[in-house]
Amino acid sequence: xxxxxxxxxxxxxxxxxxxxxxxxxxxxxxxxxxxxxxxxxxxxxxxxxxxxxxxxxxxxxxxxxxxxxxxxxxxxxxxxxxxxxxxxxxxxxxxxxxxxxxxxxxxxxxxxxxxxxxxxxxxxxxxxxxxxxxxxxxxxxxxxxxxxxxxxxxxxxxxxx
Amino acid sequence: xxxxxxxxxxxxxxxxxxxxxxxxxxxxxxxxxxxxxxxxxxxxxxxxxxxxxxxxxxxxxxxxxxxxxxxxxxxxxxxxxxxxxxxxxxxxxxxxxxxxxxxxxxxxxxxxxxxxxxxxxxxxxxxxxxxxxxxxxxxxxxxxxxxxxxxxxxx
Numbered sequence: 001x002x003x004x005x006x007x008x009x010x011x012x013x014x015x016x017x018x019x020x021x022x023x024x025x026x027x028x029x030x031x032x033x034x035x036x037x038x039x040x041x042x043x044x045x046x047x048x049x050x051x052x053x054x055x056x057x058x059x060x061x062x063x064x065x066x067x068x069x070x071x072x073x074x075x076x077x078x079x080x081x082x083x084x085x086x087x088x089x090x091x092x093x094x095x096x097x098x099x100x101x102x103x104x105x106x107x108x109x110x111x112x113x114x115x116x117x118x119x120x121x122x123x124x125x126x127x128x129x130x131x132x133x134x135x136x137x138x139x140x141x142x143x144x145x146x147x148x149x150x151x152x153x154x155x156x157x158x159x160x161x
Numbered sequence: 162x163x164x165x166x167x168x169x170x171x172x173x174x175x176x177x178x179x180x181x182x183x184x185x186x187x188x189x190x191x192x193x194x195x196x197x198x199x200x201x202x203x204x205x206x207x208x209x210x211x212x213x214x215x216x217x218x219x220x221x222x223x224x225x226x227x228x229x230x231x232x233x234x235x236x237x238x239x240x241x242x243x244x245x246x247x248x249x250x251x252x253x254x255x256x257x258x259x260x261x262x263x264x265x266x267x268x269x270x271x272x273x274x275x276x277x278x279x280x281x282x283x284x285x286x287x288x289x290x291x292x293x294x295x296x297x298x299x300x301x302x303x304x305x306x307x308x309x310x311x312x313x314x315x316x
Contacts, residue, residue: 046240055272057205065272092282099284120205120269121213121308127279132272133244 012160015062015113016040016141019154022108023068023145030104031081036146040156043140046131049153050074052089054102055132057120062113064135064158068102074150081149095124105154135159162210162289164261164305169292172257173303176250177296181229188293188300198277199223200243202251205269205283210262211308213283216251219299220275223247244273254303285309 020037027033052075054068070078072089079097080086087094099122106119125132134140140157170187177185200223205213218226220243227246228235248271255268274281286306293302 057269057272059270063270065270092284095282096284099282121207121211122284123203123205123213123272124282124284125274125279126282127276130274130276130279131240132274133241133248136241 015158015160016143016156018109018112019066019105019143019156021112022105023143023154025108026101026104027078027147030101031078033078033081033147033149038144038146040141040143043134043142043155043157046134048125048130048132049142049144049155050151051126051128052098053125053132054098055123055125056102056106058106058110058117058158059120060117061115061161062117062158063161064138064156065132066102066106066109066158067132067155068098068105068152069155070098070152071150074147074152077149078147078152089126095126098122098126099124162262162307164258164290166290166292168261169254169258169290169303169305170294173254173292173294173301176253176257180250180253181226183225183229183296185301186295188295191291191293191302198275200247200273200275201279201281202244202247202271202273203281203283204251204255204271206255206259206262206266207269208266209264210266212286212289213306214251214255214258215281215283215302215304215306216247216254217281217302217304218247218250218296219301222296222299222301223275225297226250240275244275247271248273258305283308 027035049069050071052070102122134157143154198220201217223243227238227242289307290305
């Protein structure tokens, strides 16, 4: 079953749809969790959607960054489903698992984006009330995602060269 | 791979002096953690060596840096200016560290975070070198982390 969502105006569908496909594939295959993506919207302000974030940089024919942002509760439960055991939020293993999820989502999207896109190693940020810098003059689109374990979002801030 | 902390301090001192006109002082140990607002930037290095450089500055230092870099009154500096200034600083540190690494290495674009209560981590890495210094009395940290090679099973 495919899920096609019309993105907000001024954002290319070809840059967004790969992330919707990838996030559903990754969680279905790796965690046996079904994800529903809602209509993307333009990000307002600079604060992240949730507290636990994995950041991946893109370079090549698309450049910018993508943030996979989980609520605390969703992160704990989804990591548990992914790894197969509970992991404490304050351990390096938890950050590693978040980084790996972000890496797989970005990697999956990269395949669908085609061309010569490269992705960076992930960087994981955990906390409250922080903001992550985005490329200036590039609109950031938020793809809200729902899972049985809680909500998360993919913040896509990339442009095609 | 080894990186001498004194070399990292010296290149930071050169960057601070040349870019911001500030002389920094070495600090021997990590200051007690506080809930101050800070701006942190991370730049990844890939190629012949794989790792990352993390620069963690209090917002007051980032504000001073942005004011000097963009020739703006410190009171008029925006959060995005703090982020741009610290991104530029970590980019300069990264460029200098890259020169100490085996050829050929590549730098990523910096990822920058600003806030009052957060921690950052590069998954699958370990700290290679950490340098603490004081910039006008405020503590700044540069951490260089190296990707841990996956363990291979014994035959």
